[in-house]
Amino acid sequence: MLTPQWLDQLRTRTTLSALIGRSTRLTKAGREFKACCPFHNEKSPSFTVNDEKGFYHCFGCGAHGDAIRWMTDHQGLSFMDAVKELAAEAGMDVPAPDPRSAKAVEKRDTLHDVMAAAQGWFVQNLSAPGGEAARAYLATRGFDAHTLQRFGFGFAPDGRQAMKEALGKFPEAMLIEAGLRIEVENRDPYDRFRGRLMLPIEDARGRVIAFGGRILTKEKTDAPKYLNSPDTPLFDKGRTLYNLHRAAPAARQSGRMVVVEGYMDVVAMAAAGIGECVAPLGTALTEQQIEMLWRHVEMPILCFDGDSAGQRAAMRAVTRALPLLRPAHSLRIVRLPEGLDPDDLIKQRGARAMEEVLGAAKSLIEVLWEVERDAQPLHTPEDKAGLKARLMAHVDAIQNSDIASLYRRELQDRYSEFAFPKRESRWQQAGRGGGPFRPNQQRGEGKWNKRPAIIPSSPESIDRLNSRYGKDGSGRDSLSAAVIAGLIRWPHLLQRHAEALAKTPDLEIRFGILLDSLNASVSLESSALTTILQNRGAEPPSPAEYSGLRFGFLEENGSPEKSEEELTQAIQLLIERPVLEAALKAATERHEREFTEESFADQQRLRERKLEFDSRLRQMATRQAASS
Structure with missing residues (x-):
């Protein structure tokens, strides 16, 4: 019996770089080896091999695994053949299989033979005279011959x-x-699938493990429109995603995975050129299926029909995912126009319309808010209190404490703005202690109103800023300094980005001072903001603080429109950075604690995202300065 301990010993005795180096040219890079990925075409190396950790990983296509995985995925061996070959090289004896396990494996292999024979028979029936009704139905769907062959359509008489x-x-x-x-x-046994258009359901290796059938005879009003195989030794519908074996390679190229409601939707999407598409099989999306999706992409897109059933399906997926959320892993959700499924939308408006819909996918928290807000009338205080209770119940389901805190804060902010629409917002309550900031955004003929600066300078105010933003000087870096200098130079953007900055953790105290000035009747002018900083004992950033970043919005002769656009981009980077760093820290701690293939992959993906972030920052600063 192959125990985990025995397999770990086999991996330890195998030098991964030597194994991979037989067919792939590796170059030493510090404590790792690098190469152009053998799983996809590329010109610059993004494939790494780490002997200490026993894993290979490609940052380009996501290929990842250990020595056994290399032998199965690259050399094409079965799991047992890979184990036997590696064991022979390592001088290890393969344990004799447990008789019961061997019998179960033999049964699975035999059932695979049964399913393959059934699939061949279904395909043969489709082209036979008895398959006319099935062929006529497929003609109405507009699928070409390649699509029909690729997905293995058949017919059950x-x-x-x-x-x-x-x-x-x-x-x-x-x-x-x-x-x-x-x-x-x-009674005598009878065929499960009768008078139906048939589709094979395949496992991750492309082997047929089940079937789905669509009814063709309208007279059978009591029969279900779609019928799937029951759970069998080969098929567990809660742990299977239709078309995953085809969608996974496509997802590595596109960087996304789309989940639709049914397998006919998958076929329609693939026929329109969207191949990275999967579907659950007659059930709501399960926890296991969500985890399967996250092994391939961090933010899969769930695409639901634009009707009440689609909304209920979206909410079921949201509640199922909340306890599983972890840094950088969530869902995005799309609702199609009312009354349309993916095939309808593509036929009526084309594949580009579907791409536009997918591009407008909403975050999980956005859908959670909208669904609960619209679920019941909200006329009375009790109704509104019920909304808040429902939202907080969802937050309590989130197991990751950091994510739960962020969800709670965001949903409470949304609730407050919705529940008290006639009251002045927190940005308009200066002088009455109603909120931390106040807009100085009253306009007169398109101009900012000028008011004398009233600078709060009490010890209590300073203590509050220190507790929120840290002591003066903490968190300082060139990006923060450049953004502060930009806000002083283009002060009207301070109000526009105030709320997002206020929610960003670990900002240095000068941001707090500028944001707190919005709580007073302060003129949004560069000189006033400079005075505010100086009166609080904080100097405006000097060029030396951001000398490494030559942003265009800091150039003397830059155009206002371009400078505002570039400063907005820099602010977005500043807001994104702590979230990314927190996710990377959490992933690193998880990998050090668990040291699994999955934790390693998460850590490596986030490291790569951090490198991409730093590269974007450098490129933006250089590009903007050069073009200004």
Whole structure:
């Protein structure tokens, strides 16, 4: 029996770089090796091999694994063949298999034979004279011959014993165990799929493990429109995603994975050129399926039909995902126009319309807010209190404490703005202690009103800023200094980005001073903001503080429009940075604690994102300065 301990010993005795180096040219890079990825075409190396950790990883396509995975994915061996070959090289004896486990494996292999034979029979029936109705239906869907062949469409004839006759070489018991026949008490078994258009459901290796069938005869009003195989030794519908074996390679190229409601939607999307598409199989998205999606992309897109059932499905997915959320892993959600499914939308408006819809996917928290806000009338204080209670109940389901805190704060802010629309917002309550900031955004003929600066300077105010933003000087870096200098130079942007900056953790105290000035009747002018900083004992940033970043918005002769756009980009980077760093820290701590393949992959993805972030920052600063 292959125990985890024995497999770990096998991995330890195998030098991964030597194994991979037999077929891939590796170059030493510090404590790792690098190469152009053998799993996809690339010109610059993004494939790394780490002997200490025993993993390889490609930052380009996401290929990842250990020595055994290399032998199965790259060399094409089965798991046991890979283990036997590595064990022979390492001088280890492979333990004898447990008799019961060996029998279970033998049964699975035999059931695979049954399913392959059934698939061949279904395909043959589609082109036979009896498959006319199925062919006519497919003609209405507009699928081309390549799509029909690629997805393996077939036809199950309308006879209760047709499959038994066609697959007579297999025992009746095997056909029943494979889910192809139904056994009932005191009656002869009969075919499960009759008079239906058939689609094979395949596992991650592309082997047929189940079937889905769409009814073709309208007279059978009591029969379900779609019928899937039951759970079998091969098929667990809660742990299977339709089309994953085709969608995963496509997702590595596009960087996204789309989840639709049914397998016919998957086929329609693939026919329109969107191949990174999967579907659950007759159930709401399960925790296991969400985790499967996250192994391939961090933010899968869930695409639901634009009706009430689609909204309910979206909410079920949201509540299922909340306890699982972790840094950098969530869901994005799309609702199609009312009354349309993916096939309808593509037929009516084209593939570009579908791409536009996918591009407008909403975050999980946005959908959570909208669904609960619109779920019930909100006329009375009790109604509104119920909304808050429902929102906070969802927050309590989030197991990650950092994410739960951020959700609680965001939803409470949204609730306050919605529940008290006639009251002045927190930005308008200066002088009455109603909120931390106040807008100085009253306009007169398009000009900012000028008011004398009233600078709060009490010890209590300073203590509050220190507790929120840290002591003066903490968190200082060239990006922060450049953004502060930009806000002083273009002060009207301070109000525009105040709320986002106020929610950003670990900002240095000079941001707090500028934001707190909005609580007073302060003129948004460069000289006034400079005076505010100086009166609080904080100097405006000097050029030396951001000498490494030559942003265009700090140039003397830059155009206002371009400078505002570039400063906004820099602020967005500043806001994004602590979230990314917190996610990387959490992933690193998790990997050090668990040291699993999945934790390593998460850590490596976030490290790469951090490197990309730093590269974007350098490129933006250089590009903007050069073009200003």
